[in-house]
Amino acid sequence: MRVPIHVRGTAEDGNEFEEAAHTEAVSARGSMARIPRQPKMGSEMAVTNRFSQQTAKFRVAWLGKKPADGLWEVGIEAIGPLEDFWGLRFPSEPAS
Numbered sequence: 001m002r003v004p005i006h007v008r009g010t011a012e013d014g015n016e017f018e019e020a021a022h023t024e025a026v027s028a029r030g031s032m033a034r035i036p037r038q039p040k041m042g043s044e045m046a047v048t049n050r051f052s053q054q055t056a057k058f059r060v061a062w063l064g065k066k067p068a069d070g071l072w073e074v075g076i077e078a079i080g081p082l083e084d085f086w087g088l089r090f091p092s093e094p095a096s
Helices: none
Strands: 004-010 014-025 031-037 045-049 055-062 071-076
Touching: 031 045, 031 055
Parallel strands: none
Antiparallel strands: 004 014, 004 045, 014 031, 031 071, 045 055, 055 071
16 A cells, blocks of 8 residues: 655664655555665654654664665564554454
8 A cells, every 4th residue: 555654764874864755565563665765774763644644653674675766665663553544444463
């Protein structure tokens, strides 16, 4: 699901950045986003859903390669519960 987002975080070079970006896929626990700057692995990012204007904290969980279009594929995991952050309801996980 493509959702326009705004990301604020720390780049691989240690500098802070703020960029417009978008998701390629979303889940109850995070997202695969495409962003113009390479974030630092393991760093925290503030992500704002530009549809709802809600902001949540995420952690950079994985980095893909930089494709020819210049947008990094970045896996981000939510630090806290997302609830309705993406505007979707995800099924509850079964109890273990």
